[in-house]
Amino acid sequence: MGAMTPFLVWSATAVAVLVALAGLASTLARRRIGLLHLAGAAVLEVLLVVQAVVAGAALAGGQRPPETATFTGYLAGVVLLPVAGVLWSRTEPSRWAGTVLAVASLVTAVMIWRLVQLWEAPGA
Amino acid sequence: MPEPVGSEPGGTAAGPGRVLVAVYAVFALAAGARAAVQVATRFAEAPVAYLLSALAAAVYVVATVGLARGGRGGRRTAVVACSVELAGVLVVGTLSLLDRAAFPDETVWSAFGRGYGFVPLVLPVLGLLWLRHQSEVAAEQEAAGTAPEDGPGRA
Numbered sequence: 001m002g003a004m005t006p007f008l009v010w011s012a013t014a015v016a017v018l019v020a021l022a023g024l025a026s027t028l029a030r031r032r033i034g035l036l037h038l039a040g041a042a043v044l045e046v047l048l049v050v051q052a053v054v055a056g057a058a059l060a061g062g063q064r065p066p067e068t069a070t071f072t073g074y075l076a077g078v079v080l081l082p083v084a085g086v087l088w089s090r091t092e093p094s095r096w097a098g099t100v101l102a103v104a105s106l107v108t109a110v111m112i113w114r115l116v117q118l119w120e121a122p123g124a
Numbered sequence: 125m126p127e128p129v130g131s132e133p134g135g136t137a138a139g140p141g142r143v144l145v146a147v148y149a150v151f152a153l154a155a156g157a158r159a160a161v162q163v164a165t166r167f168a169e170a171p172v173a174y175l176l177s178a179l180a181a182a183v184y185v186v187a188t189v190g191l192a193r194g195g196r197g198g199r200r201t202a203v204v205a206c207s208v209e210l211a212g213v214l215v216v217g218t219l220s221l222l223d224r225a226a227f228p229d230e231t232v233w234s235a236f237g238r239g240y241g242f243v244p245l246v247l248p249v250l251g252l253l254w255l256r257h258q259s260e261v262a263a264e265q266e267a268a269g270t271a272p273e274d275g276p277g278r279a
Contacts, residue, residue, distance in 0.1 A: 069165075073157050085146070092142045099143045107150050 002065075002119045003058030005051060009112055012047040016109040019044060023102035026095065033089055033097045041101065044108065045082045052079050055115075065119045074118060078111040136194040136202065136258050144254055147247060148188040154240075155181035155232045162229065170228050176216055177231040183209045187251060196262070203255050210248035213237055217245070 019040035026033055052075050065071045085104020089097040137145050159177040167174055183205050190202030217236035220227040230239045237244030 067161075070157075070161055073161075077153065077157070084149075088142065088146055092138070094139050096139050096142055099140075100146050103143060103146050103150070 003055040003063060004112075004116045004119050005054055008047055008051040008054065009116060012044060012051065012112055013109050015040060015044045015047060016105040016112070020102040020105040020109075023089075023098035023100070023105065026098035027102075030095045031098070032093065032095060033101055037089075037098065037101055038086065041082045041086050041105070044105065045079075048079050048082065048108070048112075051112075052076075055119075066121045067118055071115065071118045074111055074115050078108055078115065081108045081111065136191045136199060136255065141191060141194075141254060141258070144247075144251060145188060145191045147243070148184055148191060148251070151232065151240075151244070151247065152181065152184035152188045155184050158232065162231075166229075170226065173227045173229065173231055176212070176233070180209075180212060180216075180232045183212065191251070191255075194258075199255055199259055199262075202251065206248045206251040206255065209244075210252070213244050213248065 019037060022037055022040060023033065026037065055071075055075055059068070059072070081104055085101050085108075088104070089100035092100060135141065155177065159174065159181045162174040162177055187202050187205035187209060190198045190200075190205055192198070193201075213233045213236060216227075216231065216233035220231075220234040227234055232240060232244050236242060
């Protein structure tokens with residue numbers, strides 16, 4: 001996976017899926033999001049920042065994925081996404097806050113794997 | 125705790141609408157970034173496809189803003205954007221399957237949004253249904269004399 005560390009990729013994916021499930025569960029239970037959701041999103045964010053630093057260091061060290069611009073864009077986007085998701089769901093007073101957070105988390109998970117693809121892409 | 129229906133301020137960006145705005149914002153960003161890269165790095169390869177890609181991005185931005193702002197103007201803007209989006213995904217989706225040479229690179233609307241889990245195909249339908257529901261709610265509030273969000277705007 002190159003600059004995309006397997007441990008970070010897999011743990012970020014797992015946390016993102018868990019946060020998404022917790023968000024959907026709170027919507028189904030007709031509840032607002034709670035501390036659990038925020039803590040999960042915080043853990044996800046920490047993992048993403050560490051991964052971004054690792055990938056940033058690899059880029060700075062001269063390693064280059066085939067589409068460097070796209071890769072960098074995804075890297076910046078994926079770090080911002082959980083923050084945006086938390087902010088946008090925190091201002092929602094109804095049970096739908098959980099679904100907003102779930103959408104943000106699932107998109108985060110997809111973007112992590114797009115980053116892995118982009119790093120490994122064979123010169124396309 | 126059950127959410128009391130109708131007691132929230134409501135509007136196009138509240139409740140399920142907030143989820144819709146989130147998804148639209150993601151697509152505005154994704155399509156915008158993709159179109160920017162395509163137009164900036166290899167525009168000459170497929171100008172028509174990449175211009176459509178940029179158009180798709182613009183439509184998502186307009187729809188996001190319309191839904192997020194709400195009110196009569198926001199709803200009308202969003203209805204137009206969602207309709208263009210639905211037409212776009214159907215036309216581009218069909219063309220991309222019929223004439224692959226004209227669409228050598230994936231865009232958001234290629235093959236009815238297959239690269240994005242067909243969400244681009246479902247999204248405008250959900251958006252239009254939600255907007256129709258919201259105008260009904262607004263009309264009811266107006267009839268009841270409690271339309272705080274729209275002000276004195278004319279239809």
